[in-house]
Amino acid sequence: MTKNSPVAIRGLYAITPDETDTARLLDLCKMALAGGATVLQYRNKRVSGEQAREQAQALLAMCRAYRVPLIINDDVELAAKLDADGVHLGIDDGDITAARSTLGASKIIGASCYNNLGLAQQAARLGADYVAFGACFPSSTKPHAPRADMTLFQQARELGVPVVAIGGITLDNAASVVSAGADAIAVIGALWNAADIKAQANQFNQLFS
Numbered sequence: 001m002t003k004n005s006p007v008a009i010r011g012l013y014a015i016t017p018d019e020t021d022t023a024r025l026l027d028l029c030k031m032a033l034a035g036g037a038t039v040l041q042y043r044n045k046r047v048s049g050e051q052a053r054e055q056a057q058a059l060l061a062m063c064r065a066y067r068v069p070l071i072i073n074d075d076v077e078l079a080a081k082l083d084a085d086g087v088h089l090g091i092d093d094g095d096i097t098a099a100r101s102t103l104g105a106s107k108i109i110g111a112s113c114y115n116n117l118g119l120a121q122q123a124a125r126l127g128a129d130y131v132a133f134g135a136c137f138p139s140s141t142k143p144h145a146p147r148a149d150m151t152l153f154q155q156a157r158e159l160g161v162p163v164v165a166i167g168g169i170t171l172d173n174a175a176s177v178v179s180a181g182a183d184a185i186a187v188i189g190a191l192w193n194a195a196d197i198k199a200q201a202n203q204f205n206q207l208f209s
């Protein structure tokens with residue numbers, strides 16, 4: 001997949017659950033993709049090594065079938081080895097310049113900016129393809145995540161890269177996140193805990209139409 005234009009980082013940005021059962025992980029992700037998730041991030045804090053590689057590789061094949069980019073959380077080497085579509089980097093996950101040199105110009109690099117516009121300015125200057133802010137709301141997935149002020153989104157939009165919002169986003173509050181200026185909403189709990197994941201993904205995405 002060639003580099004996605006900024007417009008591709010728009011809509012529901014689904015992040016995988018911490019699922020150790022690979023067959024179940026694939027079933028869940030298939031429902032989200034069928035529901036219209038526009039980006040999938042492989043993030044699994046409960047597996048590592050060979051199992052992480054296997055899960056990511058299987059998800060990449062599925063994402064290719066749906067023409068949806070697969071971003072790998074934290075691990076530039078894994079993204080490079082699999083020829084995935086990009087990587088998402090937190091503040092402790094290595095620098096953007098090194099990731100760009102490993103992955104090349106065509107891949108997507110996203111950067112966590114927490115509640116810090118300065119980090120977003122720096123990330124954009126270094127060539128990040130999107131900046132992410134959060135947590136927007138209390139998150140039971142990551143209870144200690146710092147809270148982000150959504151008024152940052154409008155300022156971050158001036159950097160010319162898509163703004164991704166994360167943390168505690170549900171169908172009840174997602175419209176406020178979109179109105180604050182988010183180009184995409186990254187969701188874990190409110191997607192995978194839904195009774196009908198495909199319908200839930202579809203409803204999140206409709207907020208962008």
Ligand SMILES: Cc1ncc(COP(=O)(O)OP(=O)(O)O)c(N)n1
Nearest residue numbers: 073088089090091112132164166186
């Ligand atoms: C889209 C998106 N935004 C933020 C994060 C959080 O990244 P990070 O700060 O590296 O924390 P962990 O995901 O490693 O817990 C993300 N993964 N994706």
Ligand SMILES: Cc1ncsc1CCOP(=O)(O)O
Nearest residue numbers: 139141142145167168188189
């Ligand atoms: C990874 C991450 N970074 C900030 S909040 C968060 C968790 C998002 O999960 P949820 O959508 O369940 O709050």
